[in-house]
Amino acid sequence: MPSDGEAPMDGAVARAVPALALDRLQERLLEAFYGGRSANTVKAYQRDHEDFRSFLARQDGLEGWSDSAERAARLLLTLPPGAANALALGYRNDLIRRGLRPATVNRRLAALRSVVALGKTLGLTACSLEVGNVEAAAYRDTRGPGRDGVRAVMAKASARADAKGARDVAIVRLLHDVALRRGEVVSLDLEHYDGATGALFILGKGRRDREAISLPAVTRRAVEAWIAARGDRPGPLFHRLDQAGSGEGRLTGEAVRLLVRALGEGVGLTLRPHGFRHAAITTALDRSNGNVRAVQRFSRHRDVRTLQTYDDNRADLGGQMAVLVVDED
Structure with a gap:
């Protein structure tokens, strides 16, 4: 169930959206997104996308979209813009409630925005994620030992x-x-x-x-x-x-x-x-x-x-x- 303070998600909305007709490249959205990036960058993005998948698994009515990080990312492309942004806002609230640092919250939101932007480029959605970052603290420990x-x-x-x-x-x-x-x-x-x-x-x-x-x-x-x-x-x-x-x-x-x-x-x-x-x-x-x-x-x-x-x-x-x-x- 969504926690208090999160925008509610109607699971029926996701289930009612018809499957998109995709070619071979578009069926592998995250693979295309990771392509050409360094191994360390890919690992960081994979952790962030996996965290979003785990979030979906905890939401009533969206469990079917949490089988894989690929499927979780695709849900954001499938939903109408308002519902997609409501889901991203709920995820941001969840990250904050879990006590993650602002830099981590913002990085994970950026990982979602970037995938949606690629989906838009490939013609899979007309949506953009507009959910903003949280205010980050000043750069820590810049003086070192x-x-x-x-x-x-x-x-x-x-x-x-x-x-x-x-x-x-x-x-x-x-x-x-x-x-x-x-x-x-x-x-x-x-x-x-x-x-x-x-x-x-x-x-x-x-x-x-x-x-x-x-x-x-x-x-x-x-x-x-x-x-x-x-x-x-x-x-x-x-x-x-x-x-x-x-x-x-x-x-x-x-x-x-x-x-x-x-x-x-x-x-x-x-x-x-x-x-x-x-x-x-x-x-x-x-x-x-x-x-x-x-x-x-x-x-x-x-x-x-x-x-x-x-x-x-x-x-x-x-x-x-x-x-x-x-x-x-």
């Missing part, structure tokens, strides 16, 4: 004189020194490092082609120390290690998260991989005197407004203005 925290973690990882120590130092260096995301780190193969030039070819977030970035000397030494321990066999640049120190498959993003958390706990900090990226960006803004455009190139953020939020948090511009406004006794 700070310079002292980064140094402490580097020292902790370097204390091990074995293959794991070399691997972990190289990973932390890449997360911090060139502000890589953990997905960018784990997607690297050995062939993506050019030892002659010190260039690393990364697959950035939302990108389809790899781009070259130049590693600082200290970062390059860390990567090459790990490669010396790893060996020159083709395959993932970073892999899991068994007790003998040999490789057991590509390191996952979750493994990097746990690795960073363990290093942080070893120096009394609560850390996540993205915190090193935050620390790097904040330091770059500090040392470039707030050169947002240059730091945008370094961080590879598409929207410069994200860097402006970092800059405000870094310098506490709002706090500085408050001091000017307040009259002290």
Whole structure:
């Protein structure tokens, strides 16, 4: 049953709509939607669409549309515009009631809007989802662990004189020194490092082609120390290690998260991989005197407004203005 506060859905409306005559492509709406996207992006969309399917399974009269994420998405194309938007509004209310963060709520709504937009492009519906996002909080934790925290973690990882120590130092260096995301780190193969030039070819977030970035000397030494321990066999640049120190498959993003958390706990900090990226960006803004455009190139953020939020948090511009406004006794 729909919960209190949700727009009610008439299950009879959905059952009364005739089946659409679809060709082979249109029968695979989500497959067409996922096409050409990176594996990580597809997984994120699949989780969001699966969550919507689960929501439908809990709604009286709509259980028949929850057999698959494909069928759940197709319901939005089948309903009249008002009913489709009422259903999306009910889903938004459900996400909020479940205590999900605004960013998660908004991402899941965007996942639905994008599928409906594709359906409209393919002529499957004339509907657009107009249900808006919820207000998101300011970007969190943009300062990261700070310079002292980064140094402490580097020292902790370097204390091990074995293959794991070399691997972990190289990973932390890449997360911090060139502000890589953990997905960018784990997607690297050995062939993506050019030892002659010190260039690393990364697959950035939302990108389809790899781009070259130049590693600082200290970062390059860390990567090459790990490669010396790893060996020159083709395959993932970073892999899991068994007790003998040999490789057991590509390191996952979750493994990097746990690795960073363990290093942080070893120096009394609560850390996540993205915190090193935050620390790097904040330091770059500090040392470039707030050169947002240059730091945008370094961080590879598409929207410069994200860097402006970092800059405000870094310098506490709002706090500085408050001091000017307040009259002290």
